[in-house]
Amino acid sequence: MPDALYERLAIIGAGLIGSSVARAAGKAGVAGHIVLADADASILADAERLGLADSYHSDPAAAADKADLVILAVPVGAMASVAGDIAGALKPGVTVSDVGSVKESVLDSLTQTLPPHVHILPGHPVAGTEQSGPAAGFASLFEDRWCILTPPPQSDTQALDRLTRFWRALGSRVEIMDARHHDLVLAITSHVPHLIAYNIVGTASDLEAVTRSEVIKYSAGGFRDFTRIAASDPTMWRDVFLNNRDAVLEMLGRFSEDLTALQRAIRWGDGDALFTLFNRTRDIRRGIVDAGQDAAVADFGRPHKD
Amino acid sequence: MPDALYERLAIIGAGLIGSSVARAAGKAGVAGHIVLADADASILADAERLGLADSYHSDPAAAADKADLVILAVPVGAMASVAGDIAGALKPGVTVSDVGSVKESVLDSLTQTLPPHVHILPGHPVAGTEQSGPAAGFASLFEDRWCILTPPPQSDTQALDRLTRFWRALGSRVEIMDARHHDLVLAITSHVPHLIAYNIVGTASDLEAVTRSEVIKYSAGGFRDFTRIAASDPTMWRDVFLNNRDAVLEMLGRFSEDLTALQRAIRWGDGDALFTLFNRTRDIRRGIVDAGQDAAVADFGRPHKD
Numbered sequence: 001m002p003d004a005l006y007e008r009l010a011i012i013g014a015g016l017i018g019s020s021v022a023r024a025a026g027k028a029g030v031a032g033h034i035v036l037a038d039a040d041a042s043i044l045a046d047a048e049r050l051g052l053a054d055s056y057h058s059d060p061a062a063a064a065d066k067a068d069l070v071i072l073a074v075p076v077g078a079m080a081s082v083a084g085d086i087a088g089a090l091k092p093g094v095t096v097s098d099v100g101s102v103k104e105s106v107l108d109s110l111t112q113t114l115p116p117h118v119h120i121l122p123g124h125p126v127a128g129t130e131q132s133g134p135a136a137g138f139a140s141l142f143e144d145r146w147c148i149l150t151p152p153p154q155s156d157t158q159a160l161d162r163l164t165r166f167w168r169a170l171g172s173r174v175e176i177m178d179a180r181h182h183d184l185v186l187a188i189t190s191h192v193p194h195l196i197a198y199n200i201v202g203t204a205s206d207l208e209a210v211t212r213s214e215v216i217k218y219s220a221g222g223f224r225d226f227t228r229i230a231a232s233d234p235t236m237w238r239d240v241f242l243n244n245r246d247a248v249l250e251m252l253g254r255f256s257e258d259l260t261a262l263q264r265a266i267r268w269g270d271g272d273a274l275f276t277l278f279n280r281t282r283d284i285r286r287g288i289v290d291a292g293q294d295a296a297v298a299d300f301g302r303p304h305k306d
Numbered sequence: 307m308p309d310a311l312y313e314r315l316a317i318i319g320a321g322l323i324g325s326s327v328a329r330a331a332g333k334a335g336v337a338g339h340i341v342l343a344d345a346d347a348s349i350l351a352d353a354e355r356l357g358l359a360d361s362y363h364s365d366p367a368a369a370a371d372k373a374d375l376v377i378l379a380v381p382v383g384a385m386a387s388v389a390g391d392i393a394g395a396l397k398p399g400v401t402v403s404d405v406g407s408v409k410e411s412v413l414d415s416l417t418q419t420l421p422p423h424v425h426i427l428p429g430h431p432v433a434g435t436e437q438s439g440p441a442a443g444f445a446s447l448f449e450d451r452w453c454i455l456t457p458p459p460q461s462d463t464q465a466l467d468r469l470t471r472f473w474r475a476l477g478s479r480v481e482i483m484d485a486r487h488h489d490l491v492l493a494i495t496s497h498v499p500h501l502i503a504y505n506i507v508g509t510a511s512d513l514e515a516v517t518r519s520e521v522i523k524y525s526a527g528g529f530r531d532f533t534r535i536a537a538s539d540p541t542m543w544r545d546v547f548l549n550n551r552d553a554v555l556e557m558l559g560r561f562s563e564d565l566t567a568l569q570r571a572i573r574w575g576d577g578d579a580l581f582t583l584f585n586r587t588r589d590i591r592r593g594i595v596d597a598g599q600d601a602a603v604a605d606f607g608r609p610h611k612d
Contacts, residue, residue: 101527126527129604130591140610145526175523185520188510190527195568196502197528201587203557203564204494214491216593217481220451221407221432221496222503222535224600229528231591234584241572241580251509252569256562258509262501263558266547274547278540281507285436285537287522294530298435300606304446 004032005166006095010067012060012082014038014047015233016128017099018073019137022052024170027139037063047134061089069166071123072098077239080109092117095159099125101186101236103150103179105243111152119159124148124182125172126190130231143171144292150179187247191240192255194229195248198237201230310338311472312401316373318366318388320344320353321539322434323405324379325443328358330476333445343369353440367395375472377429378404383545386415398423401465405431407492407542409456409485411549417458425465429455430488431478432496436537449477450598456485493553497546498561501554503532504543 009031011018018036025031036053037060038044048056057063064070064086074082079100090096096118100106103122110120127145129136147167151160164174177185204215204223215223241248265273288294295301315337317324324342331337342359343366344350354362363369370376370392380388385404396402402424406412409428416426433451435442453473457466470480483491510521510529521529547554571579595602 126524128527131604136604138610143610146523148524185516185524186527188513188516189521189524189529193506193528193532196506196565197531198584198587199565199568200499200502200561201590202583203561205586205590206564207494207560210491210494212590212593215495215590216597216599217452218432218454218491218495219594219599221434221492222499223495224594225503225531225535225606226499227587227591227594227600228606229531230584230587232584234581234588237584238577238580242575242577245572245575248572249569252565252572254513255506255509256565256569258512259502259505259558259562262505263555263562266551266554266558269548269551271544271548274544275540277508278504278536278538278543280511281504281533281536282540284507284511284518284521285533287518288525288530288533291522293522293525294533295608297609298437298442300531300534300608302601302606303603304444304449 005030005162005169006068007032008035008067009033010035010037010063010070011053011073012037012063012070012086013073014043014052014134015073016132016136017125018071019047019050019052019134020139020141021071021073021099021170022047023137023139024142025166026052028169030166030169031069035063035067043134050134052134060085065089066091067094069163070094070096072096072100075236075239076100076102076106076243079106080113083110083113087114090115090118093119095119095121095163097121097123097163099123101190101240102244103148103182107150107152107179119156120152121155121160121163122150122179123163123167124150124186125167126186130228132233140171142167145172146175147172148175148177148182150177150182183244183247184250187244187251191244191248192251194232194237195241195252196255197226197230200226311336311468311475312374313338314341314373315339316341316343316369316376317359317379318343318369318376318392319379320349320358320440321379322438322442323431324377325353325356325358325440326445326447327377327379327405327476328353329443329445330448331472332358334475336472336475337375341369341373349440356440358440366391371395372397373400375469376400376402378402378406381542381545382406382408382412382549383541385412386419389416389419393420396421396424399425401425401427401469403427403429403469405429407496407546408549409454409488413456413458413485425462427455427457427461427466427469428485429453429469429473430492431473432492436534438539446477448473451478452481453478454481454483454488456483456488489550489553490556493550493557497550497554498557500535500538500543501547501558502561503536506532507536
């Protein structure tokens with residue numbers, strides 16, 4: 001085993017992301033001992049059955065006790081409460097990080113709740129699937145994906161360097177960013193896309209003139225792509241929108257403004273305006289594929305019989 | 307070779323769909339002779355190099371001459387003009403169909419342009435990828451996908467039955483539908499999804515506070531899903547919106563109304579409203595997977611190293 005970056009790693013929350021961190025950290029050998037905690041007894045039992053960690057706790061404070069790195073992998077809205085639970089158990093010099101999709105509110109919660117002898121270094125691995133729970137996780141989830149760390153000013157550089165090496169060992173590329181800027185960037189690359197996916201699935205479900213069965217049968221025309229992210233964890237996403245309100249509303253305002261312009265182009269038969277937009281959006285797809293952030297193969301590589 | 311359903315099949319347009327019909331029909335042995343036509347010399351040369359048909363023509367009238375089934379696989383906006391080109395060459399009793407994503411305008415165009423001795427039976431295989439051109443096609447594209455036929459009233463039942471068997475031989479499930487209802491159903495399952503995908507990619511490209519490089523790097527948070535269909539053929543999609551205006555505007559109006567309600571829920575911190583929607587949208591995904599219209603595997607089956 002390579003030298004462990006952290007003697008004792010505690011992961012609070014054994015869902016898709018927490019369980020994947022446990023798997024990837026175990027595989028990379030970056031922690032001497034991995035503790036996994038979950039307040040839900042059946043999720044914890046699943047994680048234990050899968051053998052994801054070295055020890056298991058239902059109590060987050062017991063899990064965080066003596067840990068060198070604690071990663072909070074719970075919905076953003078639960079961060080403050082879990083931080084309160086573990087605050088008294090944290091040893092001096094421990095790093096507390098997280099995997100939440102919103103960073104400014106998490107940084108505020110942790111700063112207000114945790115004692116001053118803790119290195120607070122929030123993080124966000126931009127990776128996931130639409131599935132939930134410990135069985136859905138896998139060790140390569142973070143490979144070639146970006147992990148964004150949003151350390152507050154005057155963070156300890158040694159602690160930050162160690163956390164950076166931790167995520168690199170899990171296969172991630174690491175970026176350091178201001179928490180507020182993170183929230184703006186993710187509003188457009190993740191939060192608003194999820195919102196409009198949830199929204200169109202809701203709209204399609206509520207129609208009278210088109211049946212639910214028709215929506216399902218003809219979904220290969222494009223709609224099915226949206227249903228994937230609209231199947232993501234409802235609690236996690238509710239918390240994202242409640243905790244990144246301003247950035248989401250800002251980006252949503254721009255989206256709606258642009259959509260109104262497209263609507264007008266359709267109403268007035270302005271084919272040139274439609275063609276111009278549809279033509280320039282191809283470049284971004286090419287950029288994403290070239291940057292290794294999506295598969296080059298057609299249709300996401302969906303299984304075909306050829 | 308099994309008995310051919312049509313002695314001579316002419317496919318006008320050798321793009322993704324036309325070339326896939328040629329491949330699938332060849333593989334299924336449902337045509338005695340397959341003619342492929344394309345007005346673009348380099349596309350036709352590609353098709354010929356790939357050996358997709360038995361003969362090749364740049365002139366659609368020459369291709370349609372003596373054909374028993376003609377399938378128009380050109381953008382919806384080009385249907386009337388191609389129909390005009392072939393009208394004089396069509397033999398009595400020929401079936402003329404198409405693969406366009408809008409059906410009422412195509413039915414009108416064909417009815418106005420083609421002679422009365424032709425069976426006009428418009429069709430729409432609900433299948434495709436974001437790629438274009440003859441090299442992107444493949445024989446199994448239509449397998450387990452729905453092909454919707456929209457025959458006008460008083461269509462010849464024998465001709466309709468033969469076309470139905472043709473698409474079944476290509477692996478499709480076949481549904482008969484009124485053209486106007488088709489256009490309403492596809493507006494929500496295909497056209498509006500494409501429009502909002504194009505729109506969000508446009509919005510993301512135009513931001514000042516978030517760079518293009520950031521949009522690309524962090525696209526795995528959800529945005530990248532939308533870039534796939536926003537990379538679809540611009541001409542094809544311009545024509546869809548120009549030719550299905552009323553149904554698209556109707557569905558878009560509902561989408562925007564629902565999105566405004568979600569925006570309000572975010573602004574006022576109404577977590578219950580968000581959770582309720584996010585929870586009920588999971589069912590539709592399950593329905594689509596159960597109906598065999600998408601892969602059950604996480605993340606569309608995108609390649610992972612595990």
